[in-house]
Amino acid sequence: MSRKPSNILYSVDEKPPLGTLIILGVQHATLALLFLVYPLVAAAEAGLSFDDTQILITSCIIFMGLATIAECWPKPGAGMLLVQIPNMAHLPLAVQSMSAGGPAVYATMNLIAAVSQLSLTRFMGVLRAVFPPEICGVAVTMLGVALAEPALRRAFGLSHDATVHIDPLYPMVSFVTLAIIIVLAIFSRGMLRLFAVAIGAAAGWTLAAFVGVAPAPAATFSALPYVDLPHVGWPGLGFSWALVPAAVLTGIISAVDMIGTVVSMQRLNDADWRRADMAQAGRAIRANCVADMGAAVSGGFASASSSASIGVAFATGTTAWRVGAVAGVLMLLAAFSPRLVGALTIIPPPVIGAILIYAAAFLVVAGMELILSRRLSDRRIFTVGLAVMAGLAVAILPQLVESTPHWMQPILESPLSVSTGIAVVLNLFFRIGISQVASQRVTEGENPFTVTTEFLERQGDLWGARRDVIAAAIPVVAEGVEMLLDTGVAQGELEMRARFDENNFDVSLIYKGDPISIPTHRPAPEDLLGDAEAVARFVGYMLSKRADRLVLGKEGERQVLDMRFEH
Structure with missing residues (x-):
């Protein structure tokens, strides 16, 4: 069982009150939309x-939910x-596919991407070695950088063009929104903290409307029905090698992105988190x-887990997972309301920016x-270091991406994909020459604590073991x-093998000498003054209680004592 962190009010399996559940679900659903x-x-x-645009959006909302x-x-x-x-x-x-052959080509490419992503789930055991915590940390950090x-x-x-005004x-407006969210999240308790994002967004929207930076509704907004059946359709299939x-x-x-968000939530849920x-x-x-396959065959856009929702x-x-389930239901209901979806598209940009800054800041620190x-x-x-620098390079210098072949640009445009890819390759490369087994000889005249500390710390650094496990x-x-x-019990010397x-x-611990045993009951302290067999029993009992497993x-x-410490 995981231990709930002190900053979490309702953990993954807990059930918040109904009112709280609905309001939090609205927050997550609104941000997703x-x-x-x-x-x-x-x-x-x-x-x-x-x-075609209406079909693309509606199908996307349905399968997001x-x-x-x-x-x-x-x-x-x-x-x-x-x-999602x-x-x-x-x-x-999506842009390249739909430009080349319309929704039919994108539907086919969406299916291929989904199958590629799905195929990785067959190798999740291997991926644990490929994605140790420091690599997952790079992915989580770059999720925050990508949101920046x-x-x-x-x-x-700011707009996408070169003009800066x-x-x-x-x-x-963005600073006021962000300040309200942070103050409520840090200094308040109970309901105010729970709804910090919603309160900050509402205050920011009100301020934006007052100072005149809230976007005006489009002329067609008033003509949108409040309730209507979703419009989706079979786009057909096209192909482009x-x-x-x-x-x-x-x-x-997308699979790497998903691993990053899952690890972030695992870390957030468990105060004693060890590994993915x-x-x-x-x-x-x-x-x-x-879900992506369903979106593909109904003319929709693919979805992915939201790093902003983690923030x-x-x-x-x-x-609590129930909050996400409520958010999913609300997204499904939103597909039946064109007016509601239209309203979400006019939330002031500085308010959205403040929420994303908060989420990005959390992800960067969580990754570190x-x-x-x-x-x-x-x-x-x-x-x-090199992986993070590579991701920052494509984020800061987009001309580097523009100078690459056209087919590579969709890959290199993402700081997350570049950093994670570089980190995985370097992690595998730097494993070359590192033995997973190491040994150290200890003689009777040496200080066992000094030798053991130097040996285990050296190997822990080399292997990248967790600090608390080595300690x-x-x-x-x-x-x-x-x-x-x-x-x-050991005759003059022994071998430590890690x-x-x-x-x-x-x-x-490998040595020549009498075997030790593991008694079921605690030996008496006097046993340390007895013969070698009595002392060996005492040693076996003490080690069995302090290691996770003793074999x-x-x-x-030679006699062998195998001590296991769960990592």
Whole structure:
């Protein structure tokens, strides 16, 4: 069972009061629907007709809602608060596909991307070694960095063109909104903290309307019906060999993005978080893939888990999966209300920017915390540092991306995909030459605590083991070495042998001498004054209580004590 962090009011399996549940669900659903700007931009860039655009948006909303419910629901879902939004990674693929052959080509590329993403779930066990916490930390950090650009652009009222003109009213509204959210999230308690984002957004919208930076409704807004049946349709299937590599890589990027958001929520839910639950990540990816396939065959835009919703969960102190399920239901209902969807598209940009800044700040810090949860050798420092620099390079210098071949640009445009890809490659490369087994000889005249500390800390740094696991293992192993040598159970010397994988840190003490036993009852202290056999029983009892597991064995003529420390 995981231990609830002190800043979480309602953890993953807890049930908030009904009123709280609904209001929090509204917050998450509203934020998710704001990201409909991605498919709207794709439709505008590809020159889709009004009817095709309506189908693209409506289908996207429906399968966002269904995917959110499927991912939040306990098994076979992920059972955690994962709210879906339109997948930003699909934006370049959607524009190119729909420009090349309309919705039919994008539907086919969407299916290929979903299958590519789904295929990775067959290798989740292997992915645990490929994505240790420091690599997941890079992904989480770059999720925050990826949010920074749209967040700051909205906060300062900047457009995509080269002209830079800042209206001071935009940053003022954004600052006030952000300040209210932060003050309520940090200094308030109870309901005010739970609804910090909603209160801040409402105050910011009111201020934006007062100072005149809130967008006016379009002329057609009043003609939109309040309730109407969703309009979706079969787009057909088209094909383009030139877009297949981009579709496959988009699917892989989406899977990496999903792993990053799942790890973030796992970290947020568990004060004692140790390692990623890749089985849970696999369930989340499968639910997302099924939803993307449904969106593809009904003319919609792909979706992905929202990193912004993680920031909202942190701000409200609520990670209950029921909140996500309510948000999913509300998104489904929104598909039946064109007027409601139209209203969401006119929320003031500086208000959206403030919410995204809050979410980005949380993700950057959460990623750093993940990275620093491991002991970092020079190899791992370079892995993390170079990966982050590569992601920042494409974020800060877009001309670098523009100078690459056209087919590579959709991949390189994402700081998340670049950083995570570089981190994975460097992590695998720097594993070369590192043995997963190391040994150290300890003689009777040496200080066992000094030798043990130097040996285990050196190997912990090299292997990237967790700091707390190494710190817990050192006194146990050193005590075992000291008792075996000082009492004469080991004849003059012994060998310490350490092994590491992502699940366990094992240390074996191998010596010539009498075997020890593990008594079921605590031996009397006088046993330390008895014969070697009595002392050996006392050693076995003490080590069995302090290690996660103690196994006795033999290696030729030598005795072996295997101590396991769960990682």
